[in-house]
Amino acid sequence: MPRALVTGATAGIGHCFVTELAARGHDLVIVARDTSRLESVAAELRERHGVDVDVLTADLTTADGLAAAAGALTSTSRPVDLLVNNAGSSFPGWFGTTDVADEDDQLDLLVRAPMHLMDAALKAMSGRHGGAVINVASVAAFTPRGTYSAHKAWLVNLSQWAHLQYADVGITVQALCPGFVRTEFHQRMGADISGIPRWMWLKAPKVVKASLKDLERGRAISIPSVRYKILATLSRLAPAGFVARVAKRGR
Template sequence: MATALVTGASAGLGEEFAWQLATAGHDVVLVARSRDRLSEIADVVASATGQGAEVLVADLADPEGLERVATRVADPASPVSLLVNNAGFGLGKGFLDSTWEEEKRLLDVLVTAPMRLSHAALPGMVARGHGAVLNVASIAAHLGNSTYAAHKRWVVEFTQAMSGQLAGTGVTATAVLPGLVATDFHSSDELVHMRDEFPEALWLTPEQVVTSALAAVRRGQTVVTPSALYGLAGAGLRLLPARLTRGRRSQRA
């Protein structure tokens, strides 16, 4: 039985990944900080799909919590065939306005955690000859306006590097670059203003993003941008001079 581990599974894209993967026949391991919310989702998913739904409570910015998840990912007795590095958040402020503690936490969750968990997962996957890592990046990776954008650009580059090194192993690495998504990500006090700043047509649903991402994993595609609109936007941003994509405004997606 295939097992998928999803970080940031208590809401938004993570919850949608849990549903779609379980519906497709995967047992799921759900990782987040909130035990109550995770347990609620796990119970409903298991009851509705008949698949196993394991709860693993951990804060990925905490070294001990991250190591607990890494140990589970690498457990040969209960192998994980798909690792979904989805956990993330935004600061909603510029580097000069943030604290070191805020920036360190952002780095730990967006960069350190995906690297650590991928490093834990891949040896077993390669030994078994199959498996996949799916990293949730962002269209913001094409910008240069925040540490969030810089971290998401790293996720894309990291995924591409892994994909090259995994060639011929039966294991793949995929990065999905969603744009604006209608989830709780933009419900915080720092980011809620974005709901009014951008037209409804620009907002993707979690279903759209997750469906596109999992289809890319099945194809072995390295980078995917859900929706043609954001695909064109990403292509355009890559062609612009860097000075035009930099700015003091913070996280956009």
């Protein structure tokens, strides 16, 4: 059976990924910091879908956490066919007003962690001549909007390059770029989302299904929903100052 490793697997988009993949028959390695939530998710997936689920408690901002997740990706006895780099967080405030230690933590989680896990996955998958990586980015990557959007732009750029670079060994790499999604993300960061129009919100299960559909089609960038495809295109064409003013309304 195919096997997937998903980070940030206990909530939001990550939880929807493991639920959808289990329903499709994937065995799983689920990664997060909260062991009790991981065990609860694993038990539900095993009972409902009859798949094998390994639980890996790891803080990906630490060397030990990264090493543990990378070790699961390079296992030869239980190889991983799909890596979903989903773990992420943010905090309110704009660079230059925030605590730089918080910025360091966000950089580690949104850039350093997926880089290390991609490295492990690509090396392992290249030897087997096949596999896939989904990096959960954001449409924020296409806008000038502080460090969060900069981190996501970095991830999109690396994903596009890796998709081309490793195509000859059968590896597909995708940057998933959703807009606002109904998850715990904004609540956890303490952001005020009252000004975000209802039409801008997406449902996490639909985001995941769109991503997997685009992965099957071999698309390097997946932007779920027509409205966000249009907005992403406009953000590349409109003046940067205008895009920045509009983008500043959300996070």
